[in-house]
Amino acid sequence: MRGIFFDADDARAVAARLEHGGWTADVRRERLAGEDDDEDHPWAVTTDAPAFVLDVLVDSHDGWLDPEPGDEPPRTGGTVPLDLPTAPRRIKRSP
Numbered sequence: 001m002r003g004i005f006f007d008a009d010d011a012r013a014v015a016a017r018l019e020h021g022g023w024t025a026d027v028r029r030e031r032l033a034g035e036d037d038d039e040d041h042p043w044a045v046t047t048d049a050p051a052f053v054l055d056v057l058v059d060s061h062d063g064w065l066d067p068e069p070g071d072e073p074p075r076t077g078g079t080v081p082l083d084l085p086t087a088p089r090r091i092k093r094s095p
Contacts, residue, residue, distance in 0.1 A: 003045045003054050004030060005063040011043035014057045023049035 005011040008027075015025035030044035044066070047054060051065070058065055 001047060001050070001051050002030075002066040003047070003057075003058045003063050003064050005043045005045065006060060007061075008043050010061040010063065011045050014054075014061055014063070015045050015047075017057060018047050018049050021049065021053070023047050024055075025049075038093050042066070043051070 003014060005009075007016065011027050015027045018025040024047060026046045028044055029041045031041050045054075051067075055065055065093075
């Protein structure tokens with residue numbers, strides 16, 4: 001899970017808080033597509049902390065969560081995929 005911040009001090013504060021809580025945290029510059037100016041790149045904090053912990057810290061430091069592929073929680077709650085037809089429905093009968 002990653003948290004993205006535009007201020008380096010906020011990113012370092014979040015990383016320090018996560019490390020104090022016993023999780024690992026890595027702070028690095030995140031290069032976004034289309035950004036030419038090196039000073040405008042945001043800071044990314046990558047951690048193994050639970051998503052809800054990072055979510056609280058991101059909210060308090062004006063950042064946002066950026067889930068990495070495979071970080072999405074599993075689907076729960078009894079939702080079953082729909083059984084959709086494979087062919088168009090015939091309105092008129094064939095002769």
